[in-house]
Amino acid sequence: MNELFLILGMMAVTFIGRYPVLALIGRFNMPDSIYRALSYVPVAVLTAISVPEMLLPSGDISLNPTNVHLISGVVAIFVAWFTRSLFLTIILGMSTFFAWRFLLLT
Amino acid sequence: MRKEHKGKEAIPKRKGEFVNGAKDTLPLVMGAIPFGIVFGAVAVTTGLSSWGTVGLSSLVYAGSAQFIAIGLVAQGVTTGLVILTTLVINLRHALYAASLGAYMKHLPQRWLVPLGFWLTDETYAVAIRRYVSKDNSPHKHWYYLGSAIAMYVNWQLCTVVGIVAGYQLQNFAELGLDYAMVVTFIGITVPFITNWPMLICALAAGTTAVLCSAVPNRMGLMIAAVIGIAAGMIVECWIRPKARNK
Structure with missing residues (x-):
């Protein structure tokens, strides 16, 4: 029974965080500054997710070449910057990840 | 700075958008597989029933909140507090919703x-990339739907696989597929950085996220964002006279 409350409660608060804003934000006339702020959301959030994954893969800051996440992340940033191709970034980033880890193990 | 297609390609129809959305989410689907399997496996060992575990994945559908919730349940934290924590962890969704909702005025x-x-x-990362692209396809929500369904179906399957066979798949989960999420996010983010304000935004958010990495319940992410x-926005105001002449 407790489990049911847990699931329904989590379902409700999660939906409340997602749906109302999605449905309402376009319906009001909002100041231009809000829209300008929102244009920074993708870069701000995705960077805030990715950078700690690169620098602190196991919870502590690691700037060593043994940090596979950091090396392949930096490669991915370079590939993305120069090619602007999502596909190449994923392929070369993940190839670096697996190759570098393989090299470290041997 | 940015390479643009000059609109020579035909704008995809509904089905085309749907398929493209699912296809473009594939690396993220791969990245979510180990998480889903580990979630299913861990949830049932923390005392949640199989149905409860499936219920969390199918009705709540929020990876990090699900993980943190089963962790708290295992520690004997009360249901109310777990629900409150879930609300905090998922605050970032409101930011995504605001960002995407601006494009959804016309949707019923x-x-x-x-x-x-x-x-x-x-799905936010993939969909926002589609929404900001220059073509004015009226069917971009089909692209979002394709991405969403790919992620959702995959998450359900992985949860079930985790419940049934979690511990036999330990090596698979440690393969490193989860890193696909990071390189995908990098590939999506970097092309957004076409001017100084965006670059400063990225540097500030990245630095803050690292400094706040110990803040619990993903609040570090919100602070960094x-x-x-x-x-x-501050840098934009600073250089605005110059930016206007661009």
């Missing part, structure tokens, strides 16, 4: 309810 409720329910980090947005 029968679209907004499911699209809202299916909003995740991954807000600081990044503020930094970008």
Whole structure:
């Protein structure tokens, strides 16, 4: 029974965080500054997710070449910057990840 | 700075958008597989029933909140506090919803309810990339739907696989597929950085996220996002006279 409350409660608060804003934000006339702020959301959030994954893969800051996440992340940033191709970034980033880890193990 | 297609390709129809959305989410689907399997495996060992575990994945559908919730349940934290924590962890969804919702003025409720329910980090990243692209396809919500369904179906399957066979798949989970999320996010983010304010926004958000990495319940992410947005807007105001002449 407790489990049911847990699931329904989590379902409700999660939906409340997602749906109302999605449905309402376009319906009001909002100041231009809000829209300008929102244009920074993708870069701000995705960077805030990715950078700690690169620098602190196991919870502590690691700037060593043994940090596979950091090396392949930096490669991915370079590939993305120069090619602007999502596909190449994923392929070369993940190839670096697996190759570098393989090299470290041997 | 940015390479643009000059609109020579035909704008995809509904089905085309749907398929493209699912296809473009594939690396993130791969990245979510180990998480889903580990979630299913861990949840049932923390005392949650199999049905409860499936219920969390199918009705709540929020990866990090699900993980943190089963961790708290295992520690004997009360249900109310777990629900409150879930609310805090998922605050970032409101930011995604605000960002995407600006493009969804025309959509009826029968679209907004499911699209809202299916909003995740991954689908946000893929969908916002489609929404900001220059063509004015009226079917971009089909692209979002394709991405959302790919992520959702995969998450359900992985949860079940985790419940049934979690511990036999330990090596698979440690393969490193989860890193696909990071390189995908990098590939999506970097092309957004076409001017100084965006670059400063990224640097500020990244630095803050590292400094706040110990803040619990993903609040570090929220703090970093807000600081990044503020930094970008401040720089924009500073250089605006120059930017206008561009």
